Amino acid sequence: MDKLKRTKIVDLLGSGEFGKTVNVKGWVRTKRGSKNVAFIALNDGSTINNVQIVVDLGIINENEIQNIYTGAALSVTGELVESQGSGQKLEVNAKQIEILGTADPDEYPLQPKRHTLEFLREKAHLRFRTSTFSAISRIRHAMIFAVHKFFNDKGFLNIHTPIITGSDAEGAGEMFKVTTLDIENPPKTEDGKINYKEDFFGKETNLTVSGQLEAELAALALSEVYTFGPTFRAENSNTTRHLAEFWMIEPEMAFYDINDDMDLAEEMLKYLIDYALKNCADDLGFLGKRLQDEEKNKKAEERSPMELMEKLRFVLEDDFARITYTEAIDILRNSKPNKKKRFQFVIEDWGSDLQSEHERYLVEKHFKKPVIVTGYPKKIKSFYMKLNDDDKTVRAMDVLFPQIGEIIGGSQREESHDKLLKRMREMNVPEEEMWWYLETRKFGTVPHSGFGLGFERLIQFVTGMGNIRDVIPFPRTPQNAEF
Numbered sequence: 001m002d003k004l005k006r007t008k009i010v011d012l013l014g015s016g017e018f019g020k021t022v023n024v025k026g027w028v029r030t031k032r033g034s035k036n037v038a039f040i041a042l043n044d045g046s047t048i049n050n051v052q053i054v055v056d057l058g059i060i061n062e063n064e065i066q067n068i069y070t071g072a073a074l075s076v077t078g079e080l081v082e083s084q085g086s087g088q089k090l091e092v093n094a095k096q097i098e099i100l101g102t103a104d105p106d107e108y109p110l111q112p113k114r115h116t117l118e119f120l121r122e123k124a125h126l127r128f129r130t131s132t133f134s135a136i137s138r139i140r141h142a143m144i145f146a147v148h149k150f151f152n153d154k155g156f157l158n159i160h161t162p163i164i165t166g167s168d169a170e171g172a173g174e175m176f177k178v179t180t181l182d183i184e185n186p187p188k189t190e191d192g193k194i195n196y197k198e199d200f201f202g203k204e205t206n207l208t209v210s211g212q213l214e215a216e217l218a219a220l221a222l223s224e225v226y227t228f229g230p231t232f233r234a235e236n237s238n239t240t241r242h243l244a245e246f247w248m249i250e251p252e253m254a255f256y257d258i259n260d261d262m263d264l265a266e267e268m269l270k271y272l273i274d275y276a277l278k279n280c281a282d283d284l285g286f287l288g289k290r291l292q293d294e295e296k297n298k299k300a301e302e303r304s305p306m307e308l309m310e311k312l313r314f315v316l317e318d319d320f321a322r323i324t325y326t327e328a329i330d331i332l333r334n335s336k337p338n339k340k341k342r343f344q345f346v347i348e349d350w351g352s353d354l355q356s357e358h359e360r361y362l363v364e365k366h367f368k369k370p371v372i373v374t375g376y377p378k379k380i381k382s383f384y385m386k387l388n389d390d391d392k393t394v395r396a397m398d399v400l401f402p403q404i405g406e407i408i409g410g411s412q413r414e415e416s417h418d419k420l421l422k423r424m425r426e427m428n429v430p431e432e433e434m435w436w437y438l439e440t441r442k443f444g445t446v447p448h449s450g451f452g453l454g455f456e457r458l459i460q461f462v463t464g465m466g467n468i469r470d471v472i473p474f475p476r477t478p479q480n481a482e483f
């Protein structure tokens, strides 16, 4: 038979060219059959849906069909026909099957049954082959594309900010060191400290925790920019919402005040969710069903009141609630879980930081929609946030989402050189190291704002996945850097 060009399964399933000879390649999800005929569900990752391959056992030798198990890779040439069975509209009547790679069923870890997410994390090298992870991978891709499209359509420029950074102004001890020094035997200065002058860059360097400071430099010339890069945090928080390596989207805009900043954040989140609904319906449908099955095993009061797609649509319909930190504290202080001390961290005074349990209470119980909180106390926020006239609060804004808590953190930036310098001194930010940042406030400074959206938290929300380790292919968390 002539070499036929491979058709992707997604394209095949969308076509109706019955009678045509086609070639498909992929991995076996399941094989079942009878004496004379086998049915193989084949998937190539282009869609959540499998194509059914019907194999008349006359066309293939017995040894060969024995080698076709879940996980094996096949190249199938056959005729595209209308399906007789229910559940699919078409199938391929195999004329020729080539086994590209076998998968010994005694060794292959993925069997055609539901595996736990914990088990699959240990098989991250193979979990792309499950329906759940292929769906998440396609949604993740669609969201990456949509982020770039959103900003491109608005005329923002994508800026690559450095991954290795020489400043730790933002890191506050939660950074990963980058060095080529011999750590067993580092060069020392006269007073016994490590001599970083002999290190690769001639100074201490770390992996970045954020591209913001450099993005600000670009915004103060190009007006509207964004970064979309990896960020690294050596915080030892083993939660379902924290990774040591994650991707962040950070727009930074000249001439935007805090209200413009909030408008952009809300518009962007809605755009991305709408994009997923419009372009990832099959995958969302699958993940929604998966979640519903999971919910059945939960206690009634822990069940989510909304189905996945319903939850996504719900975010699009309403304006986000916008409140100040002070209002949030009042609501929380008077809330039932606070009075009954059911919060792990009971809110007592103005000034305490909001924990994720508080954020989720505001969103899920009180407002029943996403909430943007502004005007946080200056002492719990970063040095670069613009100080309000009360001298107590800053123009910060956090966007809080159901299930996630904080999904975006942003602010209007302090554009006054003197106020910025004062805040840096108060907060022990090394001003000598930050000379370049300070200079932008000396030369042509303007009001400007920006925010950071944690990409994996967005994917968690869109896919409904409970653990952030399941929305990035190879999660990096404390004690875990396998694969």
Ligand code: ATP
Residues within 6 Å of the ligand: 233, 241, 242, 243, 244, 246, 248, 406, 407, 408, 409, 410, 452, 453, 454, 455, 456, 457
């Ligand atoms: P949190 O309080 O939830 O730890 P943060 O206030 O430290 O977050 P920011 O520094 O404001 O986070 O970072 C901006 C965004 O990046 C957050 O709103 C969140 O979506 C995301 N993010 C922060 N830390 C992590 C992490 N360790 N893993 C994944 N995403 C993160």
Ligand code: MN
Residues within 6 Å of the ligand: 398, 406, 408, 409, 410
């Ligand atoms: Mn934050």
